[in-house]
Amino acid sequence: MVNRQTGRNPYSKQMDMTSYMRKVQKERAEQNKFYRILTLMTIVFLGVLLSLFIFADNEHFLESHFGKNSIITKLFQKLSRGNANKSDADFNLPFGPRRQNILFLGVDDSKNLKDPWTGTRTDTILLMNVDPRTKSINAISIPRDSKVYLPHDNGVNKINAAHAIGGVDMTIETIEDTFGVKVDRYIMVHDLAVEKIVDAMNGIDIYVEKPMHYNDYSGNLHINFDRGNHHLSGLQAVEYLRFRHDALGDIGRTQRQQWFMRGLLTSLQSPKTITKIPDIISISKKYIKTDMSLYELSQYAALARHIDMDKIEIATLPGGPSSRGHISYWILDPEKTQQTINRLIYRQQPQIDPNTPYTGSVMYSQSRSSDAQAMISQLRTAGISVKCTGHINRIHSQFMAHSDKVTNQYYNWLRKKVPSTDRLQFVYDPLDYYCPGTDFTIVLTGTK
Numbered sequence: 001m002v003n004r005q006t007g008r009n010p011y012s013k014q015m016d017m018t019s020y021m022r023k024v025q026k027e028r029a030e031q032n033k034f035y036r037i038l039t040l041m042t043i044v045f046l047g048v049l050l051s052l053f054i055f056a057d058n059e060h061f062l063e064s065h066f067g068k069n070s071i072i073t074k075l076f077q078k079l080s081r082g083n084a085n086k087s088d089a090d091f092n093l094p095f096g097p098r099r100q101n102i103l104f105l106g107v108d109d110s111k112n113l114k115d116p117w118t119g120t121r122t123d124t125i126l127l128m129n130v131d132p133r134t135k136s137i138n139a140i141s142i143p144r145d146s147k148v149y150l151p152h153d154n155g156v157n158k159i160n161a162a163h164a165i166g167g168v169d170m171t172i173e174t175i176e177d178t179f180g181v182k183v184d185r186y187i188m189v190h191d192l193a194v195e196k197i198v199d200a201m202n203g204i205d206i207y208v209e210k211p212m213h214y215n216d217y218s219g220n221l222h223i224n225f226d227r228g229n230h231h232l233s234g235l236q237a238v239e240y241l242r243f244r245h246d247a248l249g250d251i252g253r254t255q256r257q258q259w260f261m262r263g264l265l266t267s268l269q270s271p272k273t274i275t276k277i278p279d280i281i282s283i284s285k286k287y288i289k290t291d292m293s294l295y296e297l298s299q300y301a302a303l304a305r306h307i308d309m310d311k312i313e314i315a316t317l318p319g320g321p322s323s324r325g326h327i328s329y330w331i332l333d334p335e336k337t338q339q340t341i342n343r344l345i346y347r348q349q350p351q352i353d354p355n356t357p358y359t360g361s362v363m364y365s366q367s368r369s370s371d372a373q374a375m376i377s378q379l380r381t382a383g384i385s386v387k388c389t390g391h392i393n394r395i396h397s398q399f400m401a402h403s404d405k406v407t408n409q410y411y412n413w414l415r416k417k418v419p420s421t422d423r424l425q426f427v428y429d430p431l432d433y434y435c436p437g438t439d440f441t442i443v444l445t446g447t448k
Contacts, residue, residue, distance in 0.1 A: 127345065147329035191242075203233055206237070314425070
């Protein structure tokens with residue numbers, strides 16, 4: 001994790017200001033000259049590339065200019081034919097099968113209807129690593145109150161202030177500098193986008209884990225949910241995502257965002273929803289801001305149909321709450337945060353000795369006591385040491401991995417040995433505060 005302690009000028013205080021400014025102006029002039037040359041070269045290259053794509057269908061043109069068996073001729077003939085001869089022709093990422101980091105941002109409500117983006121803070125910050133080859137997604141929720149250093153001498157602040165100060169560019173730069181990752185694309189949504197998309201999908205099924213009742217008349221926010229299964233409309237989905245008035249505060253809200261994303265992906269895989277994809281994409285023109293083309297968005301929407309829900313791994317950046325005066329921060333744990341990024345973004349996994357023993361814990365709600373006892377017995381039969389058990393009041397049933405050796409592959413093995421562990425939300429949580437020293441925790445609540 002990049003450690004940015006202060007925003008001090010990197011030059012010594014003794015440096016003469018006049019010579020310093022002269023040096024900066026010279027460096028900028030050299031950089032501008034380099035960028036002009038680079039831009040010209042890029043334009044020429046893209047022009048040549050575009051011309052080749054235009055004539056790619058003309059085999060005579062390609063063969064006469066590059067040769068019948070040349071690499072360029074074969075490449076562009078293949079591109080022009082696309083996936084016509086393949087059985088799975090409905091998904092082909094525009095830039096090949098490499099993994100990409102997609103930054104998903106949700107902004108708070110803006111009173112400016114003409115410009116819903118400027119000056120808004122990011123209530124939701126989700127960094128997703130998408131792997132088209134394995135059709136899997138890893139996602140990290142970054143708590144909006146995370147204490148970070150903002151670039152360009154903007155000092156220490158909450159990470160969600162980056163967008164209010166410098167827009168999406170500063171948000172991306174803050175994330176890249178703080179966590180040492182590269183953001184390939186971003187998608188920023190307004191509350192109205194969530195509302196319109198859910199309505200276009202004819203609602204979404206969500207298990208509301210606790211009674212949620214809150215009224216903010218000045219903010220026109222009215223939340224009234226009882227515990228249990230709900231089919232939420234677009235407006236109700238926004239209310240569910242905005243609720244934060246419980247003991248967990250923003251962390252509970254972050255967990256609900258993760259669960260909502262899982263429910264959204266599940267709905268996108270429904271045959272009834274597939275016909276709605278054009279409507280969903282059209283909503284992006286007004287309520288979604290992104291650096292993706294409509295073609296790219298449609299390709300990612302198509303990928304969502306093929307995502308294996310059992311290959312989704314999520315995490316919230318670990319840390320703890322802290323107050324400085326009247327300001328409340330989420331203080332990130334540097335070591336655990338780096339472990340989380342290495343695992344979910346860089347997908348680093350250690351070599352595991354197959355003979356390594358595993359330890360676990362089982363936490364459960366009162367309504368799942370009998371299920372929990374049966375699971376504990378099955379886990380021990382499978383050779384797993386169950387160190388801790390007990391009652392818990394959590395949001396959803398989850399499989400929580402605490403150590404690096406608990407991978408998705410291990411979870412798939414465990415599901416075969418202990419079928420009752422199937423279809424749990426896979427979460428990476430290196431803090432392991434339920435039962436220290438265990439490799440994983442299984443949480444059983446009122447819903448799977």
